[in-house]
Amino acid sequence: MDLELRGRTAIVGGATSGLGRASADALAGEGCRLLIWSRDERRLSATAQELRAAHGVDVALVAADAASSDAAATIASAAEAFGQIDIVVTNAGGPPTVDPTSTDPAAWQRSIQLLATTPIELVTRLLPDMRERGWGRVISILSSGIRQPIGDLVYSNAGRSVLAAWLKTTARAIAAEGVTLNGVMPGRIATPRIHELDSGRAERDGSTEEVVRGAHIATIPAGRYGRPEELGALVAFLASERASYLTGQLIAVDGGLIAGL
Numbered sequence: 001m002d003l004e005l006r007g008r009t010a011i012v013g014g015a016t017s018g019l020g021r022a023s024a025d026a027l028a029g030e031g032c033r034l035l036i037w038s039r040d041e042r043r044l045s046a047t048a049q050e051l052r053a054a055h056g057v058d059v060a061l062v063a064a065d066a067a068s069s070d071a072a073a074t075i076a077s078a079a080e081a082f083g084q085i086d087i088v089v090t091n092a093g094g095p096p097t098v099d100p101t102s103t104d105p106a107a108w109q110r111s112i113q114l115l116a117t118t119p120i121e122l123v124t125r126l127l128p129d130m131r132e133r134g135w136g137r138v139i140s141i142l143s144s145g146i147r148q149p150i151g152d153l154v155y156s157n158a159g160r161s162v163l164a165a166w167l168k169t170t171a172r173a174i175a176a177e178g179v180t181l182n183g184v185m186p187g188r189i190a191t192p193r194i195h196e197l198d199s200g201r202a203e204r205d206g207s208t209e210e211v212v213r214g215a216h217i218a219t220i221p222a223g224r225y226g227r228p229e230e231l232g233a234l235v236a237f238l239a240s241e242r243a244s245y246l247t248g249q250l251i252a253v254d255g256g257l258i259a260g261l
């Protein structure tokens with residue numbers, strides 16, 4: 001299937017690892033030019049080199065911390081220098097685990113900035129141009145936790161729900177203009193973040209990462225963690241011409257983990 005993405009330009013957040021990297025690979029593999037961002041400039045340079053070498057596309061980079069209130073402005077200004085932006089994949093790191101009865105206001109503020117305010121501000125800055133041209137794709141990496149809350153990740157469950165509500169509302173407002181907004185909800189996909197969560201849980205429980213992983217896998221009908229490229233493939237499809245009538249949707253990539261309809 002030709003996704004008709006050759007020559008399109010995409011911004012991908014958190015592109016140096018895991019799901020962001022897999023999204024960047026999938027889009028670059030379809031011939032998109034990329035502007036990648038995350039916090040660590042050295043890792044960004046190395047990733048940009050690898051993407052150029054693997055896919056032969058232009059890759060620019062900008063360092064920004066999604067938990068900072070100036071991140072969206074920094075990325076948008078790099079985007080202006082890079083040229084017309086067709087596709088935005090919003091993604092960054094996840095918030096810390098916490099006992100939901102012991103949250104604190106400063107951590108709420110940081111998590112909402114990281115998971116909702118920064119991606120909403122970034123997309124808001126890029127939307128006018130997409131609407132004027134009558135073509136645009138916004139894809140946000142969310143979490144299965146917004147459908148089936150994860151016990152020790154309330155900052156994530158709640159922060160991503162804010163973004164999901166904004167995506168749905170905005171998708172409906174501009175659906176006739178050729179610009180789509182959708183979310184993807186990973187369940188448990190093997191990345192450094194999941195390794196960090198599993199090893200943290202093992203340490204707190206006096207257990208091993210293997211035991212923690214086994215307990216999670218027992219709740220996944222597919223019987224395994226996902227692979228990052230299994231999410232990257234969906235991101236590329238949602239970015240494509242083929243997904244032109246698909247907007248305001250939140251799609252799980254979870255091996256059947258979410259039990260509800």
Ligand SMILES: NC(=O)c1ccc[n+]([C@@H]2O[C@H](COP(=O)([O-])OP(=O)(O)OC[C@H]3O[C@@H](n4cnc5c(N)ncnc54)[C@H](OP(=O)(O)O)[C@@H]3O)[C@@H](O)[C@H]2O)c1
Pocket residue numbers: 013014015016017018019020037038039040043064065066067091092093094095114141142143144186187188189190191192193194
């Ligand atoms: N993997 C899963 O199954 C899963 C499930 C549900 C939700 N998620 C969520 O999906 C997102 C991506 O997860 P992942 O598994 O791909 O994680 P990952 O492998 O740890 O990658 C995270 C990426 O985001 C960047 N990043 C981290 N904090 C950032 C910040 N404050 N500002 C800008 N960039 C930042 C990292 O680079 P730097 O550290 O250099 O900034 C890295 O490129 C996370 O929000 C995660 O919580 C993942």
